[in-house]
Amino acid sequence: MELKGTNISFKYPLAKEYLLKDINIHLDNNKITGLVGDSGVGKSTLCEILSGYYTNFEGTVELDGQKLPEKEFCPVQLIYQHPEKVMNPKWKMKDVLEESWNVDDNLLSEFGIQKSWFTRFPQELSGGELQRFSVLRSLNPKTKFLIADEMTTMLDAITQVQILDAVLKIVKQRKMGFLLVSHDMDLVNTICDDVIYFNDINGI
């Protein structure tokens, strides 16, 4: 399976200059890729483009030669940097999770999610607790490619390992593609088979 971005250029509607210029990026599910770069260079923006959040960019994004669907479930899923932003504040956590899929109890405990959290609202959980839901939600069986945008920055070292291990296990089991965006070079070097430096691919 191959996720391919070709000649991607993008600028935010109100910005004067291009943020991304002629980016070519090839990812596949045989290796785990890391994406590193300084803060504010546009990593999150590129991730959003690769997972179908924007349509107003130049270039193409294809999964196995197919454009990403706009109206159906997107096989490329993004784990967002800030979990509280991807949850409706008026929804209980059970609904938040089930908006994507019905997770079995095994997986819940593997991600350290307690059933008692299900009846709470997002504001009533910590950032780390929310991120577990956000991660698990993206692991819908229909997901083929997973992009994790600094998903562990708000977790302590132990939780970070616990969640990453759980994700990597599923990624290997289901032979999914995985792109890890991080500031943490140590983490990228331990987990990833391949590292892409953002400034090398961005033609600005």
Add this chain to the structure above:
Amino acid sequence: MADKSKDVSSIYSPIAKMNLRTKTLLTIGLTVFILVAVVITSLFINSADITTNFNAMNQAPSFEHLFGTDWMGRDMFTRTMKGLGLSVQIGAGASILSSVIAIILAFVGSINSKLDSFIAWLVDLFLSVPHILLIILISIGLGGGAFGVTMGVALTHWTSLTRILRAEIKQINTSEFVKLSQRFGKSKIWIAKKHILPLVITQIIVGTILIFPHAIMHEASVTFLGFGLSPHEPAIGIILSESMKYLATGNWWLALFPGLALLIIVLLFDIAGENIKKLLDPTSANE
């Protein structure tokens, strides 16, 4: 010193001791109780019971006739209560209809962007014509009466709630959780129902209640001007316009009490609306 005086007052006044939430709830309870009482009382008053009594014509307010009697000896208190009940009912019909229109337009706009521009244009169009004029035109066009007035008021009062809802929905549509929902393959209608509705329900409830006072006032004014309810109906607008003829002869109570009662009802709705807003708005709920 300031603290001390506050303490003293709180010992003597049980109302000052309550927190804001309890006070808000109490205010809402009280206003709703009065409004419901008015409507129920009016429902028990049979128009046929408001009999003419030529032995008791043009009497000033007394214990027997709290609001006095008119030139046909009818008890003004009974007439006023009947009229208020009618006003609240027409207000309810018009407000609910208005907010249904607003909800439909706002949600249709959120699903289809072309229709959204049309709706924005429609809002501006309706806002650029004076309300009272439109109500009169629509009321006459639909044959007057309770139906004409209700439609006239309903068709002119959806604009502000539509504006609020459109702005709110636009903002929610740019949020990350809505974009993610789309990536999960959810349809726009599903998103409108599940994501957007729970976030705007407060505005809808408060907006509907706050249309009430406008609706009641406009109904009364249009009726007063002779373009609304027919002269046979026991409406406040009718009572007021009739009593105009007798004001010169010194029968001040004919206009004062019904007018004051209408004003109080309108104020009660305003108070109820503002307090419900306080209660439902999480930013001010726990103060």
